[in-house]
Amino acid sequence: MNRRRTTLADVARAAGVSSTTASLVLSGRGAELRISEAVQDRVRAASSELGYRPNIVSIGLRKGTTRTLGLVSDTVATGQMAGDMIKGAIEAARERGFMLFIGETEGDPAAESALLEAMQDRQVDGILLTSMFTRARAVPKQLDRIPTVLLNTLPSSPTRYPAVVPDEVEAGRAAARLLLEAGHRSIHLVGAGPGPDDVAPDTVAGVERLAGIREVLHEAGLQPASAHMCDDWVPPQGFAAAQEVLAVDPSPGAIVCFNDRLAFGVYQALGEAGLRIPDDVSIVSFDDYPMAQWLRPGVSSFAIPHEQLGRRAIELLIAQVTGKPADAPEDGVVHRLALPLHARGSIAPVLAGA
Amino acid sequence: MNRRRTTLADVARAAGVSSTTASLVLSGRGAELRISEAVQDRVRAASSELGYRPNIVSIGLRKGTTRTLGLVSDTVATGQMAGDMIKGAIEAARERGFMLFIGETEGDPAAESALLEAMQDRQVDGILLTSMFTRARAVPKQLDRIPTVLLNTLPSSPTRYPAVVPDEVEAGRAAARLLLEAGHRSIHLVGAGPGPDDVAPDTVAGVERLAGIREVLHEAGLQPASAHMCDDWVPPQGFAAAQEVLAVDPSPGAIVCFNDRLAFGVYQALGEAGLRIPDDVSIVSFDDYPMAQWLRPGVSSFAIPHEQLGRRAIELLIAQVTGKPADAPEDGVVHRLALPLHARGSIAPVLAGA
DNA sequence: ATCCAGCGCTAAATCGTGTTAGCATCCACA
């Protein structure tokens, strides 16, 4: 009926040794310090007998390291994305014996500052500074003395911290190539464009996807057949943009939607106009929301690798936390992760002679 | 160029007092123990001068309490729901000076056990045992000695822990009443029914929504016009079920969809059959996914109050953690939170004489 | 003169672990 946790002292007593010895044995430094095999066995036996687990709080006090990381996010509640990115981070951390504090700031700098304080009060070993939408931002000075990795975030001025972001430029290129390879020459954009700056403010994804698309079209000697910037990427705006597309071109060959919610609206507009996908219009999109697989036909969409982003960021952070200062990563490296295509039925080749 | 955090000893030294005195003053017990105002002022001045913040790890070691809670979930990555529930929990915790560890088990009991160990190693003050889908489960014995609240989870055998769940029975009643009040008498169910046990296994939401619906229909002297159980509540099953509905009744008056994804499929099937919502068919649904607002017309849907569930659970847990054992809550209370209706355009009244 | 109470503060122990410095023993060797 013991309600206390068993401590190192309990183990030592049970094994008939000092707690120093028990500590050395259990931390694997027994051989190094020439503790006899007999004693080591006694200690280990006592430890597992009593179900001993080291008190990490105590270790934290003594060593200053808690095997704990803090994930600071602007919002956790933004659709699927949040979940998957955090899931990847949590899993990668658990695999390495770390736990994660999760906090959100709602974009409020004061809240962010308070959160960072609260985490440092708890002696976190490192911080993951995270956005749910890829964006550039200043890195608070509070992070000067603590290992940090930027997740889905770019520093607005150069920092020494590594960043992990999706490779949106390459995804834009891939989307354009996909349509070109299917033989399309008349390609409309819904969400951004035509100029490189015709993008809703602060959307890194918009800027970069557009850049990739324009680059590939340009190399093929093309311009977008039309382009429709939307300041919020939601279905009603996709619906309206698709109607504009139909106004300039009653039978548009292909449409690049800047995300799946826009694509949803585009589907609705095309459906109401009596056009069929993919026979009349081919669609390609980004994000791969769950919705993309449930539209009829499913939308071919480039998926943001949220879970991998989370994992990768944690791996970098833990390397930085546990590694020697010597082999620290080069300053300010930006890791860009590819967006895999989830091909569905929304793209058809252009028939020869069409 | 001091890189160390300032400690209580630093403050005491700067104020010219012992660290005992500094501790008493800063913890507010100064007056009680008759520390002179002059000294109290010196201590507080030194504290804010040096930017002192107590090291919670140290307090944790001494007092055994860390102002930290653990949220153990089966999955964090399930749609919007996860995010909002966790968001509510995080916010409520922060407001009270607590931080949250978040962990997920993927339903694996071994992983869950390891996670609970890891959290207890870090001296969490309490545990929130969470499911992303409401379900009943056994509560692990590991939790015997630590304050616990069940979130979106019911105990499969009685426990002393409080639980917080959405009030699905009442939502079912409300959905049925909504259609009855609009004059509908021919009401089809898509997702579960007609019998009370015709429900996909382990879905508390299905059982309870169905119970509420049946109760109200029964009181009105009605049976469901038809019912179609689906073992997975996704659009293709909704699509198929709607086709079955149309097979038995080419002009169904109203359909209750057991969630919005099913409703999406129902919309697709009705659209392809040339029926209009709400003129030809009225639809009511549950969950209020983002999708519900983007369908045309929007779906009237009962929203699971995820954020409130998270908040409420944290409030109960913190009360349990900080409260005196005397005023502990009664054992095993189940708190049921109402699902508010988000009314949109999917319901029309039956025309008189129709 | 002695004792006690009240005042205002502090020394020291404590929480559970890691780490540094060092102790006792034994053996080999000059």
Add this chain to the structure above:
DNA sequence: TGTGGATGCTAACACGATTTAGCGCTGGAT
């Protein structure tokens, strides 16, 4: 016989806070 080194372990302190017990002083009552 004494020296030096290897061997195998432990005492004691440190981490940063809280808490218990108590110290020295003063003034008034006995």
